[in-house]
Amino acid sequence: MDERHYLIGTAGHVDHGKTELIRALSGMETDRLKEEKQRGISIELGFAHMMLPSGRQVGIVDVPGHERFVRQMLAGASGMDVVLLVIAADEGIMPQTQEHLDILTLLGIPRGIVVINKADLVDEEWLDLMEEEIREELRETAFHEAPICRVSALTSVGIPNLRQTIDGLLAEVESKNSTGPIRMPIDRVFSIQGFGTVVTGTLHSGTMKLGTELAIEPGHILAKVRSLQVYKNKVSVAEAGQRVAVNLAGIDVAEVERGSVLVTPNVFKVGKILDLKVLNLSSADKPLTQRQRVRFHLGTTEILGRIHLLENKELSPGQEGFAQILLEEPVVAASGDRFVLRFYSPTQTIAGGKVLGVAEFKQKRFKDNVIAQMTLKDQGDPLDLLEREIAEPQTVSELASRLHIASNDLEASLKALEEAKRLEVWLEDETTLYWGTGSAEIWRSKLITIIKVYERTNPLRGGISREELKTRLGVTWKNRRWQTILEQGSIRGYYRISGSKVQTKEGVEIPTDISKRLEALRAKWQLVGLSPPDLTATAEACSISKSEAPEYAQYLCEIGEWVHIDQFYFSQKDLKLAKERMIQFLKEHSEIGISEAREVWETSRKYTVPLLEFFDNQKLTKRNGDKRTLY
Template identity: 60%
Template structure:
């Protein structure tokens, strides 16, 4: 089963049946506000989950269609893997359908499905004409070659086929990045009595875990994750692509606004002057002018700002150019983020594009050196592109397949990154493995945090299993690469690897109650010498439950206090003394029988035989018939 996480959403004119379609697909009612139910339109974003025939679990967003709620639509479109463009069979393409299409194009949404809904309200002849009209109306948009499904949310007709179509659409979707820093744009902020502030959004990048420290930007507020939910279920970790609800500790609901972002502290730039590549929609009949005031949408935030054109006097319909947006409040933004601008009043979409970076100053207009810098940012510095791919570790051969650069060209650029301390070089068997420095450091931090947390929760276990750690990290490496990197990290001293377990380098004392029980076991076994009690019996005497006795025993073995020999646990010091006494006896008598050794050690055959077999295996003694001699 595909274990990636996907998000799809709806788009389309008000009252074309988006909410009813989601209900037919999922059985979930996404209208949650009283006003929404009374008016029959979606005002806020609604969410549901959908299990597809392949087993994929998909989050689905119901976004508002009414023109007054385009801000919520923009927030919903952020992070989508695909879109269902819903068109009512009895009305066809309408004004908000076209605006939604413009927004999806500007935001870089690359794939979708056309859903003609309410087919139960029209006859076959009308439906045939409508399909031709829809195809004509979608020319020049991302839906020009999209599959078309005819459905009725009311009768259920076509719903099963649509689910199969969504499955096929997502088979080509690009997986979101589970490694790297966290980025969660917020679309809801509220308070629950007894819990405090809760925020929700679609996790764009990284993995959020319980207890993790995060920053809320742009308000520069630090908080810790108190609890997590995905699809209304409590979880310990949330992965990129999932809809997440996060209960934040120590934050007042009034300190966080919808549109803020929860991120790894210091991971993303924040500013109110952004370098941008801006396009005026070709459908507009007006130019974008210098210092024009606009509504700027990025992620889930809307901010007011002014356009600062850098290479045009004005930006004509259909024209594209470099500019800055001078915002009235700071936002989180990074290169390649997509944005949309809307006319200040009345609000309608006029253009959009991509972020090139956060700027520390307002640039001079028509300055060639500044424009040259922006061209490089726009076209993509090869080193930056390479570094972006190296958020995951790759060999040079793998990079050649990704970039189609020659071997020499790849190596020269890797050398440049190494020289500027932007990558780390590990080993994958005998091949150098290249890894962006920030991503490798973040991975180490995550390993350390998970391993330490596990050690605190299960102090007797001595570490977390390799496979459990891999699952919690969410890495998708091959098993061979995972094991190699894990071993190399232990060699570098980042953590300890003991067999199948990974332990922290932090020395933590056992909780007092556990420490008393461990001391009791140690003393009981020390007193017993070479005739230890049965494990469960001895554990019971020390107040340890039957189910926990093996965990205590494993801990004492790992600590070197006990030895496990043929299902029995012995005090290590007693075994060492027994070995010395046996060697002394054999040096005097040359050979001994079981009875001789039993008498020497003052123990029973039950314990003597396993111990002698242990010494045979470890080449201390050699068995000749029913006698033992020294193995020289």
């Protein structure tokens, strides 16, 4: 039995027998709403499944055909491997058939079968004529070479042949990626008493397991998988390509909307501006214009937005071009996703195409560099695209997860980039990190510029602190990776690290005027011994303002000339002398009190007490009541 998973679906005009056809194929009823049964048309998506002659089990999506329910049709078409374009033998191609056909073309559905249904209503000659007419009308579409099957869903004539044809097409279909991150557009949300919130959809990528923590995007609402069903059977694992019902723990049904996406947390980008390659349908009767308000359909999502054309004043029918869409709400999107655009009012399919990526800002129009970037995103060299994606250091597994590529498939490309010196290799513990050379050089240039500016602005601070540098760079990496890259960069000689401070490799240069003030301050302290003066008053006598004085003192402490004890600043030279005198006294007398220390150090009680406590903290002495002994 084939272990891959597939999804087939229907498309076509209302009342051409799509639901009846699925019933004939699978034996299952997909109309579940009372209104659907009463009116005889599908309003919501319907789902079924069947076993093919080869042993493949496939999911089936029954989509509404009525023009009022195209949104549901778009949601259902998301993730289809094969589509059955259903055309009634007694009516032929109708307006809604054409719109469904346009949507399928724009979504890039890879394979299709034309099903001429209701063959029992007409004679053989009419069927021949209808097939010839359909083939002619499909000549300029993606269905021009699609196989045609004549069936009667009512009498089951032709149904076995249709099953064989579906089976044959699926043999050519590539399996969806079960090794990447989880991504499942949600097409139904409901609650079951005793179980809680349930969402359903087609699992586009990844493998879902019980207990897995997932995020509902947009909104980043976290929930755990409590239970799973595939084709109404309880399972512990669901794989890409399967129709899945997920019971989520820790979330209320009111928090989830149809159109949201269930994903592996922190993998997929969410944004309100997308880079696009747009095709205006040749059947459209109007051009697509700048800032035109449209309905944007992606997966099961529908959001209003405005088109921002980048290389054309307008897109005429049949014309293709680069654009952005400025959405009114955020959406989950990835490069390569297919989308459809419909008029805001009246709702009519007009265009569609491919998502090139989530953008951070709106681009300027008619700019050569912008068009070049879009072209590269659309059809660039795979190595160029990979290098651009490694904009920050990442492991192979992180890259594989984000790009939805198996780790093994990445290794050859990474090796080629490394050999071409387009990739830097770093280490985090024993794990290899990869970083695009261009991105790494730009990052370092920015880092060094920040350090230089900080040193010029704050020459006495001995460089910028690691945490402030991280904030100014806007780094969002985990702290371990940040510290690893920072320290290895210092080892590679890009800059210097001194404790918690980062400096340029040349070090901080103290301006002449500040050096003169420092010398004046030092000179004052050379004469005071262990009775240092008030910092603020003495600094002002050296032309140092009250607000700047602490910074001068801190600088002298950091370079080891001064030591800050309590509210006083002592010179290191005088402290060393005090230490020697006290050790000598204790060797002779075994203990020392405040009055003896004051005499030994020739200073007042005001300074003696903090000095004694300092030496206690240094574990030079140990306090016993009012006396100190050597530690």
